[in-house]
Amino acid sequence: MSGLEQLYQQIIMDHSKSPHGYGLTEGDVTSHQRNPVCGDEVTLALRWSADGTRVEEVAWEGSGCSISQASASLFATLATLAAEDAEAGNAWTPDDLQAFIDEFREALRSRGQIPLDEERFGDAAALSGVSKFVARVKCAMLAWVAAEDLLTRKAAGS
Amino acid sequence: MTLSPAPYAGGVTEAAPFSSAELEHIRAQFPILRRDLHGHPLLYLDSAATAQKPSRVIEAEATFYREANAAVHRGAHTLAGEATELYEDARGTVARFLAVNDDEVIFTSNATEGLNLIAYAIGNASLGRGGAAAAPYALREGDEIVVTELEHHANLIPWQELAARTGATLRFIPVDDSGAIDVDAATGVIGARTRILAVSHVSNVTGAHSPLETLVPLARAAGALVVLDACQSAPHLPLRPRELDVDVAVFSGHKLYGPTGIGVLYGRAELLNALPPFLTGGSMITTVTMEGAEYLPAPQRFEPGTPRIAQAIGLAEAIRFVDELGFDRIAATEHQLGARLLAGLAELPGIRVLGAGIDAPRVALASVVVDGVHAHDAGQVLDNVGIAARVGHHCAQPLHRRLGVTASLRVSAGVHTTADEIDQAVAAIAGVRHFFGLTGENA
Numbered sequence: 001m002s003g004l005e006q007l008y009q010q011i012i013m014d015h016s017k018s019p020h021g022y023g024l025t026e027g028d029v030t031s032h033q034r035n036p037v038c039g040d041e042v043t044l045a046l047r048w049s050a051d052g053t054r055v056e057e058v059a060w061e062g063s064g065c066s067i068s069q070a071s072a073s074l075f076a077t078l079a080t081l082a083a084e085d086a087e088a089g090n091a092w093t094p095d096d097l098q099a100f101i102d103e104f105r106e107a108l109r110s111r112g113q114i115p116l117d118e119e120r121f122g123d124a125a126a127l128s129g130v131s132k133f134v135a136r137v138k139c140a141m142l143a144w145v146a147a148e149d150l151l152t153r154k155a156a157g158s
Numbered sequence: 159m160t161l162s163p164a165p166y167a168g169g170v171t172e173a174a175p176f177s178s179a180e181l182e183h184i185r186a187q188f189p190i191l192r193r194d195l196h197g198h199p200l201l202y203l204d205s206a207a208t209a210q211k212p213s214r215v216i217e218a219e220a221t222f223y224r225e226a227n228a229a230v231h232r233g234a235h236t237l238a239g240e241a242t243e244l245y246e247d248a249r250g251t252v253a254r255f256l257a258v259n260d261d262e263v264i265f266t267s268n269a270t271e272g273l274n275l276i277a278y279a280i281g282n283a284s285l286g287r288g289g290a291a292a293a294p295y296a297l298r299e300g301d302e303i304v305v306t307e308l309e310h311h312a313n314l315i316p317w318q319e320l321a322a323r324t325g326a327t328l329r330f331i332p333v334d335d336s337g338a339i340d341v342d343a344a345t346g347v348i349g350a351r352t353r354i355l356a357v358s359h360v361s362n363v364t365g366a367h368s369p370l371e372t373l374v375p376l377a378r379a380a381g382a383l384v385v386l387d388a389c390q391s392a393p394h395l396p397l398r399p400r401e402l403d404v405d406v407a408v409f410s411g412h413k414l415y416g417p418t419g420i421g422v423l424y425g426r427a428e429l430l431n432a433l434p435p436f437l438t439g440g441s442m443i444t445t446v447t448m449e450g451a452e453y454l455p456a457p458q459r460f461e462p463g464t465p466r467i468a469q470a471i472g473l474a475e476a477i478r479f480v481d482e483l484g485f486d487r488i489a490a491t492e493h494q495l496g497a498r499l500l501a502g503l504a505e506l507p508g509i510r511v512l513g514a515g516i517d518a519p520r521v522a523l524a525s526v527v528v529d530g531v532h533a534h535d536a537g538q539v540l541d542n543v544g545i546a547a548r549v550g551h552h553c554a555q556p557l558h559r560r561l562g563v564t565a566s567l568r569v570s571a572g573v574h575t576t577a578d579e580i581d582q583a584v585a586a587i588a589g590v591r592h593f594f595g596l597t598g599e600n601a
Binding site for chain 2: 040064066
């Protein structure tokens with residue numbers, strides 16, 4: 001696979017064309033993240049369980065390059081799959097989510113040294129290829145940074 | 159040193175474009191062109207962001223550090239004297255390049271600083287600094303500053319801030335649906351209240367020449383100062399602030415094959431000597447007491463602190479480089495490249511070129527939007543074959559917003575660009591939609 005094909009894997013192309021989790025509703029608590037370099041935008045919401053301990057759904061809207069949009073879609077998919085497995089206790093707690101964000105960031109900043117674990121990240125592991133393209137890491141991080149911002153605000157009680 | 163006489167004044171030229179042998183000779187002077195990107199020879203089409211440097215510029219800067227480095231305008235040792243002479247020689251080279259006087263040339267760190275310098279000097283005059291001499295330039299409520307809708311942020315935000323500080327109003331001349339400055343609308347914007355017109359010489363997004371022949375007389379009739387952002391013209395056209403009848407012109411060194419960290423502000427001598435300083439400190443004063451200071455005339459008034467000595471010397475070498483190539487021949491070559499680029503792009507389905515059509519006067523630059531593909535993704539496809547092109551809003555968000563896009567892909571030529579490279583870029587752009595699975599007219 002050429003570098004370009006590693007970056008634009010079919011999964012990424014598919015998610016950028018048919019995004020998952022797209023669509024916010026009134027009342028969503030959102031974080032808006034923007035890449036000032038290219039104008040990519042992602043506005044993301046974490047929808048929590050009634051007791052506020054688990055992520056039931058990730059919803060988002062945005063515009064921009066295929067990497068930024070596919071990454072938001074793949075993040076939403078990953079959260080949904082975990083929530084659908086909720087009876088097994090797999091829906092994300094704040095700590096689970098933070099662990100995913102940390103691992104994602106570490107892999108994306110590794111310049112191709114650390115691949116995303118396919119067992120944990122599922123289809124989102126296709127974003128591993130981005131880490132060799134330093135200028136694109138910020139695109140892929142947008143949705144995840146939005147989620148982190150929401151976590152920080154939740155922890156601060158706002 | 160003397161620069162060659164420069165009778166060529168811009169526009170259509172009869173001069174011959176560079177021959178292939180001449181282009182080879184030019185290209186050989188740019189060491190970076192020998193490197194590869196992803197297994198392809200580097201094809202650099204981002205000169206509008208920053209130009210590559212010929213060896214002689216790199217050497218001029220290094221030679222200064224190796225052989226003559228000293229602080230200028232202070233100290234009495236021999237080295238200090240030599241460094242001062244080299245620095246002031248560089249100023250003289252810039253002055254002859256612009257056909258202005260030496261003391262009308264201020265070295266800044268870049269063009270952005272030049273625009274802030276003039277905006278802050280006027281802002282300080284508006285606060286009463288500079289006394290009676292500066293008073294005619296003071297702004298107050300009811301005064302208007304006029305820009306255009308296609309300005310680079312560097313020629314917009316300093317004026318927004320100046321308006322906010324002084325109570326003046328910022329107005330703009332709109333662009334039409336193609337992205338060209340709406341000349342007819344200008345008469346309704348520039349008027350009796352206009353105190354400053356700030357406009358770019360050539361757009362960094364569309365590559366089009368601004369209609370200065372219309373805008374400047376309107377500003378003159380209103381008694382307004384005219385500030386020219388010449389960043390995108392200085393590398394391509396002869397820049398003659400006096401012939402253009404502008405009061406201030408700024409450009410950056412790094413877009414003109416010179417070093418980063420150096421820019422130039424030209425200002426009419428009586429304007430510069432009437433305005434209070436922007437940045438203050440050492441090397442710009444006559445007398446300092448604990449209560450206040452008196453300032454030297456321009457250029458020292460606007461060059462506080464240790465200046466950018468090596469960078470100024472590098473810039474002077476870059477100016478000698480383009481001067482020896484000859485602006486008439488640069489313009490003739492780039493005109494052909496620009497026409498080839500625009501004609502090639504016009505053939506491609508699903509590609510929109512921002513700005514007026516092929517026939518509008520322009521430099522060899524084009525920004526395109528690929529239908530269905532974000533500029534960032536399009537740029538990645540070019541990068542994959544070694545083509546360095548710019549993606550994003552090019553520091554012109556309002557223009558992109560006006561044209562209904564958030565970002566575009568820009569290719570821009572330099573003196574080392576060949577027709578074959580333009581063809582390769584057009585072919586690579588043609589391949590973008592294919593790569594993303596969007597082929598055919600209706601995809």
